Amino acid sequence: xxxxxxxxxxxxxxxxxxxxxxxxxxxxxxxxxxxxxxxxxxxxxxxxxxxxxxxxxxxxxxxxxxxxxxxxxxxxxxxxxxxxxxxxxxxxxxxxxxxxx
Numbered sequence: 200x201x202x203x204x205x206x207x208x209x210x211x212x213x214x215x216x217x218x219x220x221x222x223x224x225x226x227x228x229x230x231x232x233x234x235x236x237x238x239x240x241x242x243x244x245x246x247x248x249x250x251x252x253x254x255x256x257x258x259x260x261x262x263x264x265x266x267x268x269x270x271x272x273x274x275x276x277x278x279x280x281x282x283x284x285x286x287x288x289x290x291x292x293x294x295x296x297x298x299x300x
Contacts, residue, residue, distance in 0.1 A: 206259040210267075221245050223253060228260050228279070236263055236295060238273045243287045257282045261290060271295040 209218045216227045219263065224245035231238045239260075244253050257279055264272055272293040274280040283290045284300050 206256060208263045218257060221248055226256055235270050237270045238275050239279045240275050242276050243258050243277050254282055262291060265293060279282050
């Protein structure tokens, strides 16, 4: 099982995606940035990855955004929106003003 510190998140600005390696395969969250907002548009994980690992990847990407940008997050991918909804209190400050998920 992977721990949070096992995730080395890379922001590939050219392809506009956050990347990490899970079980030797690339996992990505694609994004579009616009007017101080980051739209998380696509989540791609290797096959047969546990939901817990996917959640830890999402959590690591959100931490990366919070620490290294001055942007708000718009989770347009259903799985990312579901994760943020379940952890509403923790990520409420990352959402744009007036947006509820």
